[in-house]
Amino acid sequence: MQDILRSLDETERALLEAASIRTVTLAPNRPLATEDEVGIELFRIEYGWAYRFRDCGKGCRQILDFILPGEIVGLEATLLGRMEHSVRSLTQLQATALDPRLTGQAFSNAPQLGLRFARYIAAEKSRVDQFLTVLGCGDAIERIAFLMVSLYRRQAQRDKIGPLNCPFPLRRQHLADALGLTGAHINRTLNRLREDGLVMIEDHRLVIRDLPRLAAIADSISGGPAGSPHVDC
Amino acid sequence: MQDILRSLDETERALLEAASIRTVTLAPNRPLATEDEVGIELFRIEYGWAYRFRDCGKGCRQILDFILPGEIVGLEATLLGRMEHSVRSLTQLQATALDPRLTGQAFSNAPQLGLRFARYIAAEKSRVDQFLTVLGCGDAIERIAFLMVSLYRRQAQRDKIGPLNCPFPLRRQHLADALGLTGAHINRTLNRLREDGLVMIEDHRLVIRDLPRLAAIADSISGGPAGSPHVDC
DNA sequence: CGTGGGCTTGATAGTCCTCAAGTCGGGTGG
DNA sequence: CCACCCGACTTGAGGACTATCAAGCCCACG
Secondary structure, X not given: OOXXXXXXXXXXXXXXXXXXXXXXXXXXXXXXXXXXXXXXXEEEEEEOOEEEEEEOOOOOEEEEEEEOOOOEXXXXXXXXXXXXXXXXXXXXXXEEEEOOHHHHHHHHHOHHHHHHHHHHHHHHHHHHHHHHHHHHHOOXXXXXXXXXXXXXXXXXXXXXXXXXXXXXXXXHHHHHHHHOOOHHHHHHHHHHHHHOOOEEEEOOEEEXXXXXXXXXXXXXXXXXXXXXXOOOO | OOOOOOOOOHHXXXXXXXXXXXXXXXXOOOEEEOOXXXXXXXXXXXXXXXXXXXXXXXXXXXXXXXXXXXXXXXXXXXXXXXXOOEEEEOOOEEEEXXXXXXXXXXXXXXXXXXXXXXXXXXXXXXXXXXXXXXXXXXXXXXXXXXXXXXXXXXXXXXXXXXXXXXXOOOOHXXXXXXXXXXXXXXXXXXXXXXXOOOEEEEOOEEEEOXXXXXXHHHHHHHOOOOOXXXXXX
């Protein structure tokens, strides 16, 4: 998933400029948008990570996806008229707030931008489909391997990152909430992955020791390369 | 999720007419589209049910969503250029095949239709988000209750169906593949739901005995009314 | 130096899976 | 019309995986 607002033409750029309202900066773990919100806003993440999630009562939540720099938050809310999930910052974060009317204007006046938005949503949906497959069919090791490979590849697409080594700001509890497991079991499974020489988390970075084996686990379960498709806009 | 091709204006209707290629009829459990397919087609379901799924090796598959009459198949494939999942008929089924170029044309020449497509994908995505939440957080009873209520409400939105009674063509194995459980356990859990006087499946129809309690279980876990949002086009 | 949050680890219990056998019903061929 | 057959469903016993709960550790922070 690349920066969806790169290489725009003049009309599109003008629309975007006009829609930019303000810049927001957030400490880690702060709300950016809340489920059922009515005053919907659109955000473009400038730097830092965020995540989408749903609360399901009982002190339990499901993380639906992680959002990386260059990506957009709230696009579906502007289409459906209502937030269907919440968003929080994972790390320190900076985002540009955009006028939500941008979405409608894009479809009317800048078809290429509208198409780009549609592709973006389709790609997000495809990623959730993959995620669902892994939760439905995979055990703890496969789930963790999938998420790691997926986030590694998404970063590799965008940034020059060191080989087999990339930022990984997720805490145990984020992994647990994303993968439908408990923090305790996440921990035990991470130990096994490290002991088996596959991968380890060190100082909030992912250190991959055996990418082929790790990717084999991740891709076997998701039915395709974890983390694809990406949107090349 | 209603029929997304209702109440179009003249331009849109003309586009649609021109794009209609042929009608296909399928027996139950036949492939309509396959993962990684390149010759992508767009289908509008005229009658019957279908389902989207991914294979994850090991003889295991994950059903991602069920598709009801009036809905569209393959929209994201035309946006992303590639099928990311397979589709099969669940019941006997009739569908109209549409020229996949319709998608691009809609965004260029019929903005309202493009917007409708985007909304449709956003709603599908929102439903997958809900599904993911239920798989991540819910136990067997909650998962089954959620799927039942979700499919009941989707049908109630479209059709005049008898109160607390609607078609339900899913076999045990479909429930299992959708909910990340085994057929055996599905069966045991269905027994419990029937014994508790909540709901039963009879002659391929859903018979709801206590909607408030069933819906309470379903909605508690998904963090909102199961099956919404619908797209009112 | 005290405090708190995140991490780690162990023991126990519960949910769900696996495998296998048996039942039922509808369709087919004799 | 009946016997057969196959797939879907049902049920049971044992085992695997993961949750729950609780305690101790470690480090960053005030």
